[in-house]
Amino acid sequence: MHAMTAAPSFTVDLTPTPTSDERRRQILEAPGFGLHFSDHMFTGTWTPDAGWHDGQVHAYGPLSLDPATAVLHYAQEIFEGMKAYAHADGSIWTFRPEANAARFRRSARRLALPELPTEWFVGAVDETIRTDRGWVPSGGERSLYVRPFMFASEVFLGVRPSQRVTFCVITSPAGAYFTKGVKPVSIWLSTDYNRAGAGGTGAAKCGGNYAASLLPQREAAEQGCEQVAFLDSVEHTWVEELGGMNLYFVFDDGSIVTPELSGTILEGITRSSILTLAEDLGHKVEERRVSIEEWRDGVASGRIAEVFACGTAAVLTPVGTLKWDGGQVGTGEQAGAVTLSIRDQLLDVQYGRAEDPHHWMHRVC
Ligand SMILES: *Cc1c(COP(=O)(O)O)cnc(C)c1O
Numbered sequence: 001m002h003a004m005t006a007a008p009s010f011t012v013d014l015t016p017t018p019t020s021d022e023r024r025r026q027i028l029e030a031p032g033f034g035l036h037f038s039d040h041m042f043t044g045t046w047t048p049d050a051g052w053h054d055g056q057v058h059a060y061g062p063l064s065l066d067p068a069t070a071v072l073h074y075a076q077e078i079f080e081g082m083k084a085y086a087h088a089d090g091s092i093w094t095f096r097p098e099a100n101a102a103r104f105r106r107s108a109r110r111l112a113l114p115e116l117p118t119e120w121f122v123g124a125v126d127e128t129i130r131t132d133r134g135w136v137p138s139g140g141e142r143s144l145y146v147r148p149f150m151f152a153s154e155v156f157l158g159v160r161p162s163q164r165v166t167f168c169v170i171t172s173p174a175g176a177y178f179t180k181g182v183k184p185v186s187i188w189l190s191t192d193y194n195r196a197g198a199g200g201t202g203a204a205k206c207g208g209n210y211a212a213s214l215l216p217q218r219e220a221a222e223q224g225c226e227q228v229a230f231l232d233s234v235e236h237t238w239v240e241e242l243g244g245m246n247l248y249f250v251f252d253d254g255s256i257v258t259p260e261l262s263g264t265i266l267e268g269i270t271r272s273s274i275l276t277l278a279e280d281l282g283h284k285v286e287e288r289r290v291s292i293e294e295w296r297d298g299v300a301s302g303r304i305a306e307v308f309a310c311g312t313a314a315v316l317t318p319v320g321t322l323k324w325d326g327g328q329v330g331t332g333e334q335a336g337a338v339t340l341s342i343r344d345q346l347l348d349v350q351y352g353r354a355e356d357p358h359h360w361m362h363r364v365c
Contacts, residue, residue: 007119007123008052008055008117008119008120008123009055010042010044010055010056010057010123010124010127011055011056011057012056012057012058012127012131013056013057013058013059014040014059014131015039015040015058015059015060016059017059018039019039024134024135027173028135028137028142028173030175031137031142031172031173031174031175032174032175033145033172033174033175033177033313034145034172034174035172036172036173037060037170037171037172038060038132038135038144038170038171038172038173039059039060039131039132039135040057040058040059040060040128040131040132041057041058041059041060041061041128041168041169041170041171042055042056042057042124042125042127042128042167042168042169042170043055043056043058043166043167043168044056044120044124044166044167044168045153045164045165045166045167046114046116046164046165046166046167047163047164047165048163051114052114052116052117052120052167055120055123055124057127057128057131060170063166063168065153066155068155068156068157069152069153069154069155070152070153070154070155070156070157070162071151071152071153071162073157074152074159075206075207075208075211076111076112076113076151076152076161076162077111077149077150077151077152077206077207077208078104078107078108078111078113078149078150078151078204078205078206078207079147079148079149079150079205079206079207080100080103080104080146080147080148080149080205081145081146081147081205081311081312081313082094082095082097082100082125082145082146082148082269082312083095083143083144083145083146083174083312083350084129084136084143084144084146084171084364085136085143085350085351085352086136086137086138086142086143087351087352088352088353089352091352091363091365092129092130092133092136092144092363092364092365093350093352093361093362093363093364094125094126094129094146094361094362094364095269095273095349095350095360095361095362096269096273096360096362097121097122097125097126097362098118098122098362099269099272100121100125100148100269101116101118101121101122102118103205103267103269104116104121104148104150104205105118106203106204107204107205107206108150110201110203110204110206111201111204111206112161113150113152113161113162113165114165116150116167120167121148122362124148124167124169125146125148125169125364126364126365128146128169128170128171129144129146129171129364129365130364130365132144132171133364133365135171135173136173137173137174137175140175140176141175141176141177141178141315141347142173142174142175142176143173143174144171144172144173144174145171145172145173145174145313146169146170146171147169147170147171147172148167148168148169149167149168149169149170150165150166150167150168151165151166152164152165153165153166174313177313177314177315177317178314182317182318182335182339182340182343183318183320183333183335184317184318184319184320184321184331184332184333184334184335185225185226185227185309185317185318185319185320186224186225186226186227186319186320186321186322186323187220187225187226187227187228187229187242187309187319187321187322187323188216188219188220188223188225188227188228188229188323188324189228189229189231189292189322189323189324189325190216190219190220190228190229190230190231191231191236191324191325192216192219193212193215193216193219193230194230194231194232194233195209195212195213195216195230195240195241195243195264196209196212196230196233196240196264196265197233197264198233198234198263198264199263200264202240202263202264202265202266203261203263203264203265203266203267204266205266209266210243210244213228213230213243213244216228216230216243217243223323224323225321225323227242227243227245227309227319228242228243229241229242229247229322230242230243231292232262232264233264237291237292237293238259238262238289238290238291238292239259239290239291239292239295240259240262240264240265241259241265241266242309244311244313245268245309245310245311245314245317246258246259246265246266246268246270246271246309246310246311247259247290247307247308247309247310247319248271248274248307248308248309248310249290249295249298249304249306249307250304250305250306250307250308250336250338250339251298251303251304251305252302252303252304252305254282254283254284254338255283255284255285255286256274256278256283256284256285256286256338257285257286257287257288257290258271258274258275258285258286258287259287259288259289259290260287260288260289261287262289268310268311268312269312270310270311270312270315270316270346271310273346273360274310274316274342274346275287276358277342277345277346278342280345280357281341281342281345283338295307295322296322296324296327296329299322299329299330299331300329304331305331305336305338306318306331306336306337306338306339307319307322307331308336308339308342308343315343315346315347316339316342316343316346318331318335318336318339318340319331320332320333349361
């Protein structure tokens, strides 16, 4: 469809009314998560005739959508989540952006959306970050969260793939996920609901999967748990993942296991990086099926020493308690040593404090 090699050229149209330096400094001191947005955003458009075109960075602001815009009705939408990190020398980096670009293309394929060339994806993310580099917080575990997304923007109520698609990138400064030290989360095992079904969209990063996880997530909260874990939808036996994070199990012999990709699990870039990192750190690492019995019995017997969840937003999150209708097991209120060592190693690479032997880091500016 396109010459994939030529780097696209985007226009940059700076906002005449940027946030004041004082207000921005105030926001960057305590950004929270997903609350504040930088001054600029990226948009690009796809149509069958013109392909991807009109890529531009411009002032952040509301989109005006006709009420019949297809995405509002049929949820033809995908997104990505990544971060920009400020290193000690002031340079700004992203982590494995080509992996996000590749996953974005896979998600697009499943949702019958047009595939965005990697040059467009990485170029748009870089240009947006460069334009708002003053919004990348430094210090601690702060970062600029980057949210690329794509949606059906054709005004049409017929059910078919949209003939007009909009791609955007917005960015949002993010504070440390754990503000008072890394603390284990509690997990509710959902038995009434599944996140994804065989042949469905579980392996695609689409808003619809998240919509389906909100009710079970609310059920988890009612049970006093912070996150919800899902099993496979056929046998109700195999551990899949949380609503937005993958799972890892650390055994008492130091070996590490994560559920193998089943077609209904989202392939996290944090998950895949940990497969490599844990091996670098000397752990035996395995992708295989893990049953809910193995999780429960393993934690109860001590055979499973640590459980953690992983994803871009929270990096690595220790899991303390697993609770279900009828009981619970826990590994305690302390983060495990293996969880913490992998977490530190990954953060050290991302923040430029450690060697990057796998060339994961990408310099933006
Ligand atoms: C995004 C996501 C993850 C984590 O992926 P990362 O690339 O590590 O951020 C895990 N599960 C689901 C359902 C997700 O949407």
